Amino acid sequence: MATGGTEFIDSTTADVLIREAWSRLAIVAREQALVQANLVDRRFESEIVGDVIHVPSRTHLSAQTKTKASNAAIVYETQTETLTNITVATWEYVAIAVESIVKIQADRDMLKWYAGEMGYALALAVDDVLAGLVDDFTNTVGTLAAENTDNDFIRARQYLNDANAPQDTRYISISPAGESGLLKLDRYVNNDYSAIHGDGARETALEKAYVTSFYRMPVYVSTNVEGTNAAGHDNGMWQKEAIALVMQEKPNMYPVTWDPDYLVWKVVMEQIYGSREMRDDHGVWIQGA
Amino acid sequence: MPRSTKERRPVTKTVDGNVAPRVDVNVTSRVAALESSMTKVLEGINMLAANFKEMRDHQNTLPMAQKPERILEAANLAVGRAAAANRGTIQTRARASNALNPRGALTRTFAINDVVRLAETSDLYARIKTGLAAQEHPVIIDEPPLGVVLRPLQITHAGSQKYRVHFDGIGEDGCLEEELELVKSAV
Numbered sequence: 001m002a003t004g005g006t007e008f009i010d011s012t013t014a015d016v017l018i019r020e021a022w023s024r025l026a027i028v029a030r031e032q033a034l035v036q037a038n039l040v041d042r043r044f045e046s047e048i049v050g051d052v053i054h055v056p057s058r059t060h061l062s063a064q065t066k067t068k069a070s071n072a073a074i075v076y077e078t079q080t081e082t083l084t085n086i087t088v089a090t091w092e093y094v095a096i097a098v099e100s101i102v103k104i105q106a107d108r109d110m111l112k113w114y115a116g117e118m119g120y121a122l123a124l125a126v127d128d129v130l131a132g133l134v135d136d137f138t139n140t141v142g143t144l145a146a147e148n149t150d151n152d153f154i155r156a157r158q159y160l161n162d163a164n165a166p167q168d169t170r171y172i173s174i175s176p177a178g179e180s181g182l183l184k185l186d187r188y189v190n191n192d193y194s195a196i197h198g199d200g201a202r203e204t205a206l207e208k209a210y211v212t213s214f215y216r217m218p219v220y221v222s223t224n225v226e227g228t229n230a231a232g233h234d235n236g237m238w239q240k241e242a243i244a245l246v247m248q249e250k251p252n253m254y255p256v257t258w259d260p261d262y263l264v265w266k267v268v269m270e271q272i273y274g275s276r277e278m279r280d281d282h283g284v285w286i287q288g289a
Numbered sequence: 290m291p292r293s294t295k296e297r298r299p300v301t302k303t304v305d306g307n308v309a310p311r312v313d314v315n316v317t318s319r320v321a322a323l324e325s326s327m328t329k330v331l332e333g334i335n336m337l338a339a340n341f342k343e344m345r346d347h348q349n350t351l352p353m354a355q356k357p358e359r360i361l362e363a364a365n366l367a368v369g370r371a372a373a374a375n376r377g378t379i380q381t382r383a384r385a386s387n388a389l390n391p392r393g394a395l396t397r398t399f400a401i402n403d404v405v406r407l408a409e410t411s412d413l414y415a416r417i418k419t420g421l422a423a424q425e426h427p428v429i430i431d432e433p434p435l436g437v438v439l440r441p442l443q444i445t446h447a448g449s450q451k452y453r454v455h456f457d458g459i460g461e462d463g464c465l466e467e468e469l470e471l472v473k474s475a476v
Contacts, residue, residue, distance in 0.1 A: 125440060128453050132442035132463045145420050226453075228460035230420030231413055275443070
């Protein structure tokens with residue numbers, strides 16, 4: 001007991017009697033728009049058996065000329081084809097274990113609380129790997145940490161055209177800083193150029209970070225494009241067949257299991273996949289902001 | 290070589306009533322056999338001496354004890370590399386396997402959660418330094434930033450292993466193994 005002229009019953013002495021509230025809401029870490037997995041070639045997934053897929057090449061044959069005046073025998077042509085191998089050896093998982101006392105006493109279901117995060121963690125890992133392939137394209141335009149110009153996109157498009165890449169399923173993937181540079185391009189924002197950029201808002205992210213098209217290619221904006229604002233980002237333009245992704249085991253969550261040795265509830269989610277650059281000339285590394 | 294005192298005297302033989310020429314065949318052959326046997330004995334002694342010397346030297350140069358993993362690793366290193374480079378052909382469907390590394394994966398320099406530092410000479414460090422200084426609110430750094438390895442990425446066309454690395458306050462970027470220096474191993 002304390003007495004005195006200023007010994008009031010204040011918030012310190014009555015601390016144990018003051019209620020506290022735990023919000024039902026939470027500051028959930030913002031998720032990045034993960035776009036890459038939908039922009040690459042997934043056709044090989046149905047073929048995977050074991051841990052590698054051998055994809056043979058097929059090269060063109062050459063027409064020969066038969067001389068009318070000569071009765072020489074014709075010649076036959078053979079091509080030595082090569083293999084591009086997709087190794088499926090990346091095995092990743094996310095696991096959590098909640099002690100039973102926490103499960104009973106916590107004011108919310110911890111397993112359910114983190115279930116979404118587990119799926120996001122695995123999806124992010126795949127997106128990281130695919131985003132990392134862009135800076136390995138041989139053809140490059142632009143300068144790292146500098147906003148891209150219209151010429152960069154035109155030249156990149158020409159690279160794809162020079163390689164006879166199919167016109168459909170071409171994509172542009174850029175960072176938010178890269179998009180800021182795009183928004184300064186008259187051809188990107190001015191509706192006089194709607195034949196180039198198509199209709200649609202150019203500042204509002206739509207489903208799956210799709211913003212709008214540019215030079216008839218959909219533009220996806222994601223913070224998970226490899227790089228930083230300080231050092232620049234590895235933006236890219238590619239045709240779908242440039243990169244292959246094989247998800248042998250899509251993110252798979254196993255039933256919650258009870259471990260009596262530790263008195264915990266365990267949840268594990270795993271995935272198995274592989275990726276590979278398949279056609280180097282079907283992609284362009286757009287070095288930019 | 291002196292003759293033996295017990296040597297038999299040669300017997301005079303006749304052929305068709307004539308005295309045959311005296312030839313000491315027995316003596317010559319016995320002497321030759323004796324020489325041969327003595328030579329063999331000497332060779333045997335020399336061989337035994339050499340063996341003994343070898344055994345003695347061998348004891349002085351016993352190999353250092355090695356972990357079984359090291360021995361296996363040395364034996365399988367070349368095989369493992371070959372397996373990583375060529376995971377089999379469609380013709381043979383045969384693959385080399387490595388007991389320590391059955392999937393033939395290349396041994397990576399860095400592991401997840403390793404603390405690394407950007408190499409001072411790396412292009413990425415130069416760009417980060419310039420980029421931070423050019424920001425609206427400039428940040429000046431005097432030494433390469435530390436980062437944490439998030440995950441290995443692909444092996445580039447140039448043959449370098451690439452990693453996704455988180456640099457606190459800067460962001461995540463892809464770094465080649467030669468751009469990184471290990472500060473603290475996570476293992």
